[in-house]
Amino acid sequence: MPNRTLYLETMGCQMNVLDSELVEGRLRALGYEKIDDMTSADVVLINTCSVRDHAEQKVLSRLGALREPKERNKDMVIGVIGCMAERDPEGIFRKMPHVDLVCGPGELNKIPAMIEDIQSNRRRAIALSQSLSRKSTPLERALEYDSVEALDLSRDPAPSANVLQSYIRVQRGCDKFCTFCVVPFTRGAERSRPPAQIVDEARMLADRGCKEVTLVGQTVNSYINRDGDRPVRFAELLERVSAVGGIERVRFVTSYAGDFTDDIFEVMRDVPEVCEYLHLPVQSGSDTVLRRMRRQYTVGEYLDLIDRARDFVPGITLASDFIVGFCGETETDHDASRRLIERCRFKNIFVFKYSPRPATVADKRELDDVPDAVKRRRNIDLLRLQEGISLATNQSLIGQTVELLVEGYSKAALKAQEAEQTRGEEVSWRRSDQLVGRTATDRIVVFPGKETHIGRFADVRIEAATALTLHGTIIEASLRGDAVPGPNGMSLPVLNAG
Numbered sequence: 001m002p003n004r005t006l007y008l009e010t011m012g013c014q015m016n017v018l019d020s021e022l023v024e025g026r027l028r029a030l031g032y033e034k035i036d037d038m039t040s041a042d043v044v045l046i047n048t049c050s051v052r053d054h055a056e057q058k059v060l061s062r063l064g065a066l067r068e069p070k071e072r073n074k075d076m077v078i079g080v081i082g083c084m085a086e087r088d089p090e091g092i093f094r095k096m097p098h099v100d101l102v103c104g105p106g107e108l109n110k111i112p113a114m115i116e117d118i119q120s121n122r123r124r125a126i127a128l129s130q131s132l133s134r135k136s137t138p139l140e141r142a143l144e145y146d147s148v149e150a151l152d153l154s155r156d157p158a159p160s161a162n163v164l165q166s167y168i169r170v171q172r173g174c175d176k177f178c179t180f181c182v183v184p185f186t187r188g189a190e191r192s193r194p195p196a197q198i199v200d201e202a203r204m205l206a207d208r209g210c211k212e213v214t215l216v217g218q219t220v221n222s223y224i225n226r227d228g229d230r231p232v233r234f235a236e237l238l239e240r241v242s243a244v245g246g247i248e249r250v251r252f253v254t255s256y257a258g259d260f261t262d263d264i265f266e267v268m269r270d271v272p273e274v275c276e277y278l279h280l281p282v283q284s285g286s287d288t289v290l291r292r293m294r295r296q297y298t299v300g301e302y303l304d305l306i307d308r309a310r311d312f313v314p315g316i317t318l319a320s321d322f323i324v325g326f327c328g329e330t331e332t333d334h335d336a337s338r339r340l341i342e343r344c345r346f347k348n349i350f351v352f353k354y355s356p357r358p359a360t361v362a363d364k365r366e367l368d369d370v371p372d373a374v375k376r377r378r379n380i381d382l383l384r385l386q387e388g389i390s391l392a393t394n395q396s397l398i399g400q401t402v403e404l405l406v407e408g409y410s411k412a413a414l415k416a417q418e419a420e421q422t423r424g425e426e427v428s429w430r431r432s433d434q435l436v437g438r439t440a441t442d443r444i445v446v447f448p449g450k451e452t453h454i455g456r457f458a459d460v461r462i463e464a465a466t467a468l469t470l471h472g473t474i475i476e477a478s479l480r481g482d483a484v485p486g487p488n489g490m491s492l493p494v495l496n497a498g
């Protein structure tokens with residue numbers, strides 16, 4: 001098999017991380033080797049995000065940097081895949097004529113054939129699924145569904161970089177059409193995978209050493225499929241995946257507050273494998289703004305849900321997303337978001353400055369009338385407020401012992417390794433350095449440890465805390481389970497959706 005090289009860069013949410021893993025697996029099976037130097041790769045793929053304008057500008061800047069390498073090597077194949085590809089294929093080809101391949105998120109299984117076609121026939125290739133989903137015949141819809149399924153089912157069973165933890169897609173697309181969001185346009189209608197396929201995939205991952213799976217969907221708790229004539233909803237899916245031997249932790253992202261039902265809390269409370277952590281984007285603390293965003297809940301309903309989460313699942317931690325500076329957002333609306341943060345005491349929040357996305361209702365009908373300086377101020381304000389809450393809650397854990405899964409080396413240790421390699425020195429960090437682990441409640445803990453600890457569960461005594469991280473000492477006698485040494489360490493990317 002020829003030795004060909006692939007540079008694959010992923011931007012955006014966990015959906016994209018999973019898509020990239022699947023595309024990489026498919027290309028690896030065809031003999032491609034992944035490299036870190038974009039300018040010398042045979043095939044360059046950028047998996048893109050359209051949720052914010054900033055993300056698209058970053059893609060264009062990456063593509064711009066490829067002009068010169070492509071001049072030097074006409075055989076290089078440059079591809080744009082994911083949401084931006086689906087949203088604006090003509091714009092990509094117009095602005096970046098050296099791009100060869102554009103492929104939407106529902107058509108990724110076609111990438112190997114597209115690359116081959118480009119290499120043999122020296123012509124551009126394009127595959128989009130929106131054209132299919134807009135057509136209405138059942139066969140065309142079924143074709144789209146098959147195309148999506150083909151990629152998940154072909155998951156490469158060979159060990160990947162992270163054996164310990166994996167994402168499993170349970171659902172694609174979204175039907176909510178929040179007025180600011182481009183996802184329903186780029187990822188199409190909501191479709192849930194059959195439960196048996198998801199359980200099979202969890203089993204396959206467990207067989208290769210995976211202990212923690214994260215079920216991903218744009219509005220994951222809206223999951224619904226059938227088993228024969230019987231509907232299977234998300235709570236049951238959680239139970240079924242948790243029952244797979246070897247899977248010791250089950251997480252899920254991202255939940256949609258408008259669809260959340262108490263049976264999911266019951267499973268979180270009763271099934272030990274299901275982690276006590278919930279990412280529940282609210283987007284704003286003002287009913288006026290929520291209405292304009294067309295979120296299908298009020299602040300009161302959201303707060304009631306948060307209270308029920310804490311009643312049902314003792315010790316649960318909660319995270320949320322906010323958009324600041326949405327069309328017409330006033331200081332009073334902003335204060336309402338502050339009050340909601342103070343009331344909910346989230347573990348952490350993600351805050352985004354609103355930027356209009358083409359084709360969305362907000363872009364067509366609302367005025368982006370909050371100046372950028374105000375958006376920036378409100379963004380910093382919410383983050384500062386949350387930082388104080390996160391620091392106080394983390395500090396309250398000092399002196400306590402927490403159970404965690406040892407995920408891998410901390411970022412600082414990995415940076416030290418890189419630096420040593422760059423200087424040509426022998427890499428010493430593997431012998432003893434900072435490890436990172438995560439509690440079931442998604443708290444990140446850094447502690448000194450050994451490579452043989454990675455992949456095992458352990459108790460760690462917390463000795464110091466910042467707003468983002470806990471620091472502690474491992475209790476060696478508490479180590480349990482088999483080690484899964486390797487790079488590992490999976491941090492969830494941010495998803496401004498759900």
Ligand code: SF4
Pocket residue numbers: 174175176177178181182183184218219256496497498
């Ligand atoms: S914000 Fe979430 S729920 Fe709303 S349209 Fe986007 S993906 Fe769907």
